[in-house]
Amino acid sequence: xxxxxxxxxxxxxxxxxxxxxxxxxxxxxxIAIIGENPFTALSVxxxxxxxxxxxxxxxxxxxxxxxxTGLAVAVAFHAMLFNIGGEGQAAMGGLGIGLVAxxxxxxxxAPFVILLAIxxxxxxxxxxxxxxxxxxxxxxxHIVITxxxxxxxxxxILIWLLxxxxxxxxxxxPETVSFADGVxxxxxxxxxxxxxxxxxxxxxxxxxxxxxxxxxxxxxxxxRTRLGYRIRATGFSTKASTYAGYRPEWIIILVMAISGGxxxxxxxxxxxxxxxxxxxxxxxGYGFTGIAVALMGRNHPVGIIFASLxxxxxxxxxxxxxxxxxxxxxxxxxxxxxxxxxxxxxLAYMFNPILERFFSANTPQxxxxxx
Amino acid sequence: MSLNITKQNGGDSxxxxxxxxxxxxxxxxxxxxxxxSLDVLSGTIHGIIGENGAGKSxxxxxxxxxxxxxxxxxxxxxxxxxxxxxxxxxxxxxxxVHQHFMLVPNFTALENIILGAExxxxxxxxxxxxxxxxxxxxxxxxxxxxxxxxxxxxPVGIQQxxxxxxxxxxGARVLILDEPTGVLxxxxxxxxxxxxxxxxxxxxxxxxITHKLHEVMAITDVVSVMRQGKLVAHTKTNETSPEWLAExxxxxxxxxxxxxxxxxxxxxxxxxxxxxxxxxxxFNSLKSVSFELRxxxxxxxxxxxxxxxxxxxxxxxxxxKPAIGAFSIGEYLFNSSQPADPAFLRQLGIAHVPEDxxxxxxxxxxxxxxxxxxxxxxxxxxxxxxxxxxxxIKEHCSELMNSFDVRPPxxxxxxxxxxxxxxxxxxxAREISSMPKVLLVGQPTRGVDIxxxxxxxxxxxKMRDRGCAILLVSVELEEILSLSDRIMVMNAGEVVGTVDKxxxxxxxxxxMMAGIATDAxxxxxxxxxxxxxxxxxxxxx
Numbered sequence: 001x002x003x004x005x006x007x008x009x010x011x012x013x014x015x016x017x018x019x020x021x022x023x024x025x026x027x028x029x030x031i032a033i034i035g036e037n038p039f040t041a042l043s044v045x046x047x048x049x050x051x052x053x054x055x056x057x058x059x060x061x062x063x064x065x066x067x068x069t070g071l072a073v074a075v076a077f078h079a080m081l082f083n084i085g086g087e088g089q090a091a092m093g094g095l096g097i098g099l100v101a102x103x104x105x106x107x108x109x110a111p112f113v114i115l116l117a118i119x120x121x122x123x124x125x126x127x128x129x130x131x132x133x134x135x136x137x138x139x140x141x142h143i144v145i146t147x148x149x150x151x152x153x154x155x156x157i158l159i160w161l162l163x164x165x166x167x168x169x170x171x172x173x174p175e176t177v178s179f180a181d182g183v184x185x186x187x188x189x190x191x192x193x194x195x196x197x198x199x200x201x202x203x204x205x206x207x208x209x210x211x212x213x214x215x216x217x218x219x220x221x222x223x224r225t226r227l228g229y230r231i232r233a234t235g236f237s238t239k240a241s242t243y244a245g246y247r248p249e250w251i252i253i254l255v256m257a258i259s260g261g262x263x264x265x266x267x268x269x270x271x272x273x274x275x276x277x278x279x280x281x282x283x284x285g286y287g288f289t290g291i292a293v294a295l296m297g298r299n300h301p302v303g304i305i306f307a308s309l310x311x312x313x314x315x316x317x318x319x320x321x322x323x324x325x326x327x328x329x330x331x332x333x334x335x336x337x338x339x340x341x342x343x344x345x346x347l348a349y350m351f352n353p354i355l356e357r358f359f360s361a362n363t364p365q366x367x368x369x370x371x
Numbered sequence: 372m373s374l375n376i377t378k379q380n381g382g383d384s385x386x387x388x389x390x391x392x393x394x395x396x397x398x399x400x401x402x403x404x405x406x407x408s409l410d411v412l413s414g415t416i417h418g419i420i421g422e423n424g425a426g427k428s429x430x431x432x433x434x435x436x437x438x439x440x441x442x443x444x445x446x447x448x449x450x451x452x453x454x455x456x457x458x459x460x461x462x463x464x465x466x467x468v469h470q471h472f473m474l475v476p477n478f479t480a481l482e483n484i485i486l487g488a489e490x491x492x493x494x495x496x497x498x499x500x501x502x503x504x505x506x507x508x509x510x511x512x513x514x515x516x517x518x519x520x521x522x523x524x525x526p527v528g529i530q531q532x533x534x535x536x537x538x539x540x541x542g543a544r545v546l547i548l549d550e551p552t553g554v555l556x557x558x559x560x561x562x563x564x565x566x567x568x569x570x571x572x573x574x575x576x577x578x579x580i581t582h583k584l585h586e587v588m589a590i591t592d593v594v595s596v597m598r599q600g601k602l603v604a605h606t607k608t609n610e611t612s613p614e615w616l617a618e619x620x621x622x623x624x625x626x627x628x629x630x631x632x633x634x635x636x637x638x639x640x641x642x643x644x645x646x647x648x649x650x651x652x653x654f655n656s657l658k659s660v661s662f663e664l665r666x667x668x669x670x671x672x673x674x675x676x677x678x679x680x681x682x683x684x685x686x687x688x689x690x691x692k693p694a695i696g697a698f699s700i701g702e703y704l705f706n707s708s709q710p711a712d713p714a715f716l717r718q719l720g721i722a723h724v725p726e727d728x729x730x731x732x733x734x735x736x737x738x739x740x741x742x743x744x745x746x747x748x749x750x751x752x753x754x755x756x757x758x759x760x761x762x763x764i765k766e767h768c769s770e771l772m773n774s775f776d777v778r779p780p781x782x783x784x785x786x787x788x789x790x791x792x793x794x795x796x797x798x799x800a801r802e803i804s805s806m807p808k809v810l811l812v813g814q815p816t817r818g819v820d821i822x823x824x825x826x827x828x829x830x831x832x833k834m835r836d837r838g839c840a841i842l843l844v845s846v847e848l849e850e851i852l853s854l855s856d857r858i859m860v861m862n863a864g865e866v867v868g869t870v871d872k873x874x875x876x877x878x879x880x881x882x883m884m885a886g887i888a889t890d891a892x893x894x895x896x897x898x899x900x901x902x903x904x905x906x907x908x909x910x911x912x
């Protein structure tokens with residue numbers, strides 16, 4: 001992580017906001033070019049994401065996915081590891097859920113199946129993170145390369161299983177049979193409706209609470225535990241970590257387990273929350289977007305919650321754009337998402353030099369503190 | 372110090388091949404070159420020696436056009452020149468052979484030599500022309516190279532010849548060699564020296580950067596010594612001695628030279644037996660080092676930087692494991708099959724103030740309070756079970772800062788925001804607060820201001836008087852002489868000898884640092900022959 005010479009609030013609030021604004025500005029130009037009013041488009045997007053019936057529910061549902069994959073990237077990043085393998089780890093997490101739910105569903109009570117399935121998703125994801133971690137720590141294989149390769153491997157394994165051994169009989173789709181009754185998570189709208197508050201149907205389920213819990217857990221881990229201290233020390237300086245006796249290679253493996261586990265739990269939202277069976281490609285790019293989420297959220301759980309909300313709103317509001325405008329297609333929405341990832345991910349530090357000049361001109365230069 | 376030996380340049384004398392005038396170069400607050408003036412006579416081999424970080428490489432990089440000087444001038448054959456990039460220096464006849472070769476491993480020797488100088492014609496004819504020119508060059512200078520061999524399959528010595536040919540092919544008349552023998556075997560070194568002599572006889576001027584004194588004595592005509600960015604000595608090689616050069620390289624008289632009462636050595640706290648360290652290439656950086664360290668004494672380890680002292684500290688602190696040999700602390704024995712672990716050693720009461728506080732001792736991006744528990748965060752006073760409590764750690768750090776006078780005493784500042792001296796005091800505070808039995812200290816006052824030096828020295832003596840066993844590694848001879856009770860001198864990974872503080876003189880240590888064992892030292896090292904031998908003898912009788 002680069003050490004910024006900017007005040008913390010600038011780094012955390014102003015820069016992401018400027019990046020977002022730039023992305024929206026460029027997207028607005030393109031929308032204007034194709035002959036639509038950018039401001040109308042923006043308002044449709046915002047209404048679609050937050051105001052229309054069920055919109056907020058969908059937004060938060062997508063937010064949940066991004067929180068898991070964003071946290072996964074962030075935890076690894078604190079040890080200076082770039083985990084690109086969220087897709088594969090989430091896919092394996094889905095497999096973990098499937099194996100538990102299909103083998104134990106109907107055998108033991110549903111709540112236990114659910115708990116074990118969540119554990120299964122984390123363990124399978126962790127396993128898929130540990131292998132590249134081990135290869136990095138002990139063999140020096142670069143984690144970026146291996147995690148990318150492991151995405152393909154995970155995808156192929158799922159295709160092989162879902163089109164073969166695990167495929168539901170008497171139909172043509174590569175998917176498993178549905179899980180036993182009750183092996184699903186409560187939907188938020190069901191809970192609220194039963195309490196007398198009417199809200200529209202949406203796939204939002206209690207995984208959202210699990211995601212927020214994970215945010216808190218990650219915060220405690222990184223900033224309040226000895227392990228987190230060691231992870232950060234290793235990330236900043238492998239030599240210092242060795243000097244202190246932390247065994248950097250084990251830290252790397254452990255961090256990749258935690259990171260993979262978090263990515264794997266994304267499947268809880270999709271598989272246990274909505275699909276109730278394992279399908280192909282349910283990860284649909286959330287793992288990759290998690291990288292942008294973590295970057296934008298500055299690898300801090302609170303930042304990740306807000307960044308996830310933004311990307312959730314984009315997913316849902318973008319779908320609404322597609323629906324409302326003839327000229328704006330689904331691909332257009334992907335382009336807007338791409339712009340946001342470009343400006344808040346790849347070009348995340350574009351405004352730093354300008355702001356640094358601005359702030360160093362307006363605040364007294366901090367002297368080198370001599371004793 | 373005879374600084375004017377080659378400065379007889381009146382109006383009529385021949386111009387120097389290279390003449391540097393008042394070269395200054397700073398990197399941030401570090402003055403790498405402080406107003407350096409150097410004249411190199413044409414057709415000589417000119418040695419430039421100094422410790423790591425003395426500024427030799429910076430100076431040569433300026434001459435080669437890698438860096439631009441902040442101020443000062445370069446003259447070649449009396450003509451003022453300024454290079455914005457190496458290609459301009461090359462065009463003016465300057466060639467450089469880097470310590471790490473700049474060769475494409477899977478190219479042939481010929482392809483490597485002409486890389487970037489292929490000529491305008493088609494590659495085929497270019498290669499043919501180059502081949503003829505190179506054959507001529509190799510004959511003149513005795514630089515035999517199989518031009519069609521793949522570079523990576525050739526021995527290192529030959530690869531170096533390719534580098535030299537590369538420079539000559541581009542018309543180099545001044546050749547800079549940066550630590551050329553670091554990667555060579557003794558035989559290859561001899562061959563290199565033959566080549567250098569041939570080059571010299573053909574009128575090529577050679578600048579040889581090295582820290583190996585015997586090479587300087589063997590091959591150079593004139594030698595310049597750099598220390599801390601300054602040119603401190605300049606002399607004809609046949610008028611000097613390795614001992615004098617060693618003193619010039621390390622000797623510093625700026626230190627406050629306090630006299631401390633001698634320590635009272637007690638029980639053995641740490642004993643090392645036959646410790647050897649070798650790297651992947653099989654290079655032995657530590658060779659059969661044996662010694663004993665007692666409670667209540669400071670054993671100083673003297674030597675020119677890079678002669679095995681760093682490896683010794685790394686082995687004893689568990690960072691690297693010895694290839695051969697062992698060391699023991701109390702009833703624990705550590706060797707290659709039972710290597711020491713830094714965390715375990717800390718529990719045993721071994722504290723370590725590392726040589727490089729920026730890379731190891733602190734984490735610059737951490738707040739001071741976080742750095743103040745590096746390696747000690749498991750201390751039960753600092754939090755419950757697995758959790759840490761930042762407030763308790765901040766309080767702990769405040770206490771350390773107050774008792775060690777770290778300024779400003781603010782635990783929330785970043786570690787990088789403190790000056791060198793205060794960073795070092797923080798590291799020292801952390802390591803000493805655990806009340807260690809053995810303290811390993813590397814370069815305690817490197818880059819530290821005078822005030823902090825005194826504080827650090829007094830602290831080390833206080834620890835010694837409390838019965839702590841201290842191993843002090845320092846390249847500052849004054850510091851070693853002032854603090855140590857015994858002094859162990861290292862050269863090329865070996866212990867040259869160990870002398871008592873009372874018997875030690877600077878000139879004697881200088882000789883030993885150059886690898887020459889003195890009578891007193893060899894006598895005491897003879898006494899140090901481990902008991903194993905005598906036990907074996909007894910068995911035989």
